[in-house]
Amino acid sequence: MAVPQESYMHLIDGGDSNSSTIYTGSLIKIGDNIKISGTASNNGIFAVTDINEADDEVYYILKGKTVVAEDSADSTDPTIEVIRAPGDKLVALGDPTSGQDVHVWSTNAVSNYATADSGWSMNAIQPTMDGAGAKYIYHFADEALRVCNINEQNTSIVRWFGYIQRHQFAFAKVDADGGDPANGLIFTEWQDHSNTLSPPKTSGGFSYSYGRAITSNDGTGTAEYFQNNRGVSIQKEDGTSALRVDGDPSKTTINFTFENTSNTDVLDQSRVGEVISIGTALGADGGANEFLLCRQISGADGGTMAYRRSYGGFLGGSSPVDYANHDTPILERGLGWNVGIADGSEPGDWAKGSYEYFQTFIYDGNQESLPVKMGNGASTIAVFNHPAAGGKALTVSIYADLAYSGRISGGRIYTRIAETDDDLILLADIDIVKGVRTTLDGDHVNWTYEDGNGYHVVGNSDGNSSAPNLDTYNTINGYAPDVKFNSIGGRNELYKASVVAGRRTFIANVKTFGFTGELERYGDRLMYSEIGKFDTFLPHNFIDVSKGDFGEYVALETFADRLLAFKHNLVHVINISNPSPASWYLEDTVKYMGVSYPYSVTRTEFGVAWINESGCFLYDGSRVRNLIEKRLGTSQSTSSLLDPWYKFAMGSANLKDAMIGYDAMSNSLIMFRSPSDGSDNANLSYIYDFDSNAWTYNLPLFTNDKIYTNFISDWNNNLTIAKYDGSQYIDFLKYLPIPSACSDQELVTKDIDFGMPGITKKVYSVRITYKAGATQANPLKYALNGTQSWSSFATVTLATASAWDIGVFTPSSPQSCQSIQLRFDLPSSGTFEINDITIEYRVIKGKMVT
Amino acid sequence: MPKQYYIIRDFSGGINTRQDPRDLRENESSFIQNMSVDALGKIKTVGKMYAHIEDQDGDTNLSEYIVQIDKDFATSGGYGLFYFESDHSRDSEQTITETKSGEPLAIGTGDGNIKFIAVKTAPDEGPADDSPL
Secondary structure, three states: OOOOOOEEEEOOOOOOOOOOOOOOOOOOOHHHHHHHHOOOOEEEEEEEEEEEEEEEEEEEEEEEOOOOOOOOOOOOOOOOEEOOOOOHHHHEEEEOOOOEEEEEEHHHHOOOOOOOOOOEEEEEEEEHHHHHHHHOEEEOOEEEEEEEEEEOEEEEOOEEEEEEEEEEEOEEEOOOOOOOOOOOOEEEEEEEEEOOOOOEEOOOOOEEEEEEEOOOOOOOOOOHHOOEEOOOEEEOOOOOOEEEOOOOOOOOOOOEEEOOOOEHHHHHHHHOOOOEEOOOOOEEEOOOOOOOOEOOOOOOOOEEEEOOOOOOOOOOOOOOOOOOOOOOOOOEEEEEEEEEEEEEEEEEEOOOOOOOOOEEEOOOEEOOOEEEEEOOOOOOEEEEEEEEEOOEEEEEEEOOHHHHHHHHEEEEEEEOOOOOOOOEEEEEEEEEOOOOEEEOOOOOOOOOOOOEEEEEEEOOOOOEOOOOOEEHHHHOOOOOOOOOOOOOOOOOEEEEEEEEEEEEEEEEEEOOOOOOOOOEEEEEEEEEEEEEEEEEEEEEEEEEOOOOOOOOEEEEEEOOEEEEEEEOOEEEEEOOOOOOOOHOEEEEEOOOOOOOOOHHHHEOOEEEEEEEEEEEEEEEEOEEOOOOOOOOOOOOOOOOOOHHHHHHOHHHHOOOOOEEEEEOOOOOEEEEEEOOOOOOOOEEEEEEOOOOOOEEHHHHOOOOOEOOOOOOOOOOEEEEEEEOOOOOOOOEEEEEEOOOEEEEEEEEEEEEEOOOEEEEEEEEEEEEEEOOOOOEEEEEEEEEEEOOOOOOOOOEEOOOEEEEEEEEEEOOOOOEEEEEEEEEEOOOEEOEEEEEEEEEEEEEEEEEEE | OOEEEEEEEEOOEEOOOOHHHHHOOOOOEEEEEEEEEOEEEEEEEEEEEEOOOOOOOOOOOOOOOOOOOOOOOOOOOOOOOOEEEEEEOOOOOOEOEEEEEEOOOOOOOOOOEEEEEEOOOHHHHHHOOOOOO
16 A cells, blocks of 8 residues: 555554564554654644555554654654543442542453452542541443542542543644744543532632733733733742642652742642642743642641642653652643733724623533633732723733643633623633634634743734624523532532433532532532533522421432432422423422432332332332332231341331342342441342242342442443452452352242131142252241141152252141141252142031131 | 142242231242242242352353452442443553564654654645655
8 A cells, every 4th residue: 555645654664563563463443543642743632544554664644633744753752542432331439448539440441350450440539538438429421420429527529530532722833933832731531520610710809810901912922821920820839938849759659748948848739630830930941841630639637639640641752750859830730811902903893991801611611610800910919901992893812821621621701891790791712722712603713832831812903803792601601600609519518419310410418618608518409400511500500399398318310301309208209301490390299208328229120219118119200109018018027937128128226228229130129238237137138020029038149247339230231239348359249130059048838728718628748849959858847727837747858950850748647727838948058949839638528617 | 528739830929928828819928038039930049149250140251340359448338339331441542652562662764663744735735755756
């Protein structure tokens, strides 16, 4: 094949494995995405559309950003990450041990299934800062997992763990000076962030990033980006000095401590999700040698801060860096957008007046933060206003930093006449990849890279905004910019139940600073996100189901356009079928049927099932049925061998923490007395079979005195659980209805009166058709006349039988009775099956029971 | 009266402890422990929580299963586990830093190196820099 006539990456002599094994080992395949970093000019994300090989020369044809001719090492250290999209099966496991978090397992990451930990990424998600006993709940939407620790004794934040594919400033032009090319951060990976939608950083009510009145500029001045330690990047400092690195972090160090020049550790200046650089001055040529992402801040115990190294790639081959003690400055990056404003020379429709400006971040492409008022960047920060002459267009220039946190996909600039309560008018729509536009239906103007400073889009002197847009913050987002909050998940904020339904997230039992500024818990508050914006929660987006009916929500589930909200003593059934929340309504309040723990609720293909001391309930979209009704005695049992239901469900300590799961493969519900071992005989369990609507009671499914997680359904639809048995490993188990040898198997028939309760019968023998995996000696007993006082038949040992066999049991003499009840009580461990039971009897004519 | 035979063939009613044992339906039982009635027409030993490696038959090892984890923690029962699927792998398929074993990947013109070629598509700009002879 010939040399391609499209831009490509050339692997020289790549067809010869003596030169390279990249091609001969098929490390890169057609259809792959590759993330290239560490080059001088070609860092980015590319799709490999074809691979040509001719005379041992290998050509990878690349589509994506513009390929730049590059064939000189230039001290670069290229890395190619190959991203294939076969889909992945992922498991999150919360570790309640202090200092541990949520581990994530990936099928695709397993190198050896026989090796423990293979495929596991430890502490991949870090919601908990300190404390033990974390209890994690999850919901997943649009390729992001949200994790909340509901243990209020811990210090934690709600986490967002999602896939990000983005090359910041990917298409930026190099400035006119022809400086070094840009190294925008490149992401094709899963990242762990806070779930909040933080606005640009502020101080005293104004943004650190600032506005400037400009007459003319080309974006090259450092004042466009930084001044007075203000701007799109700032230096970390405390009241004593600028901060510096404490210790001697190597290239692989992830835990950092910062200090001031008095050698005092300063641990409160970091926040989860911030991007920093170390040791490179603001505006220095080349920008930064490495960016780091803060993954964990210091908790109450004063631990170190955890940073992810080489965030966004290896840049120009400079990353990661071997830092030295006292390296400084430590710069916070990507804090907002600086703005330059001037009246354009062309006529326009902007009215005369002094305008104030606001800015936002946009997360994940569609979730906008609340706006913050822009400051002026002065040493004593104040509001930035621009006096427009009126009748002119506006020249709007945007200046961005070198690097931003991965969830940030852009931002917006708004304006209005100063000191009014007018709507915030859209002035600029910022896309961190494409550039800036001044109308939502306009084209983006591409970024230009200014070496060391950042990126800019400079408006032309004619004016690039001819008139105020009709679009405002309110019309774009559907809510006013002055709401108290629009996300939940900051430090110690949490919710205790969550579910995704109808392209919204529903959360309940919320603890937040948002409503009053104080951390308050609203146990009976049920909130919902904006549609398609799974992390955007507004103060007024709550369902006012009830007030004063006591109790807090502990679980949420959904089925058939209904939301089921569980308290300890009732269930609210809310109809959410209408896309408009205004049309949602409380369809039913089912009293006496609540639950105390979220794992007492599960979803099945037939509806939502839950378990409490009163029974096992199923909501099928129209009504609630008690599946134990007329089957199992709730408060009394007619069997001397089985306690009433309430004792099972409440547990010996009245913890009421029975757990329920649905096994789709066997179409059955599995119920387990106490996964937390909060009861004597915590292993007791029931199985409800949907096919036969039948209940059975079990001992061996679970082990007493052990701890289990909640149930999940795996990729084969098997009901799966993790078990902590005190050994070195945590094992994963799944329910299979395949008989497995066990002891204590029992069957007690009904009390059989042969349809003639008033007449005496004489019983001669009992025959069973059976299979047995082990011999069973004298397994059958009988009780007469409903006494449940058991007697043995003549000695019989059932032999092992893999095919149906017959066992015959004969009493020592024919037994006269009104009724007879049979009890199979297998003495030996093994598998056993009974196909039928035949009782040989004779009705004693004319002999009435007396 | 002649001898008669009372036959129980159906166990699918499962346990009934709500009604008196004499009033149960023919297919119901007063007590069933560690046995299952999910196979209609017979009663058999119950299944169990098998290791996740097991296939549906409980006897064959799967090639893909959740790997045990070398952790030991014993609190927070009932919480912490979640399964989800994604179009994208958690990790990259490959991270190539060497062109072959022991040889760092480099940009250059030597064998095993990579270089990037920007093909000019405008007709007046001539052929690609790396066009064939």
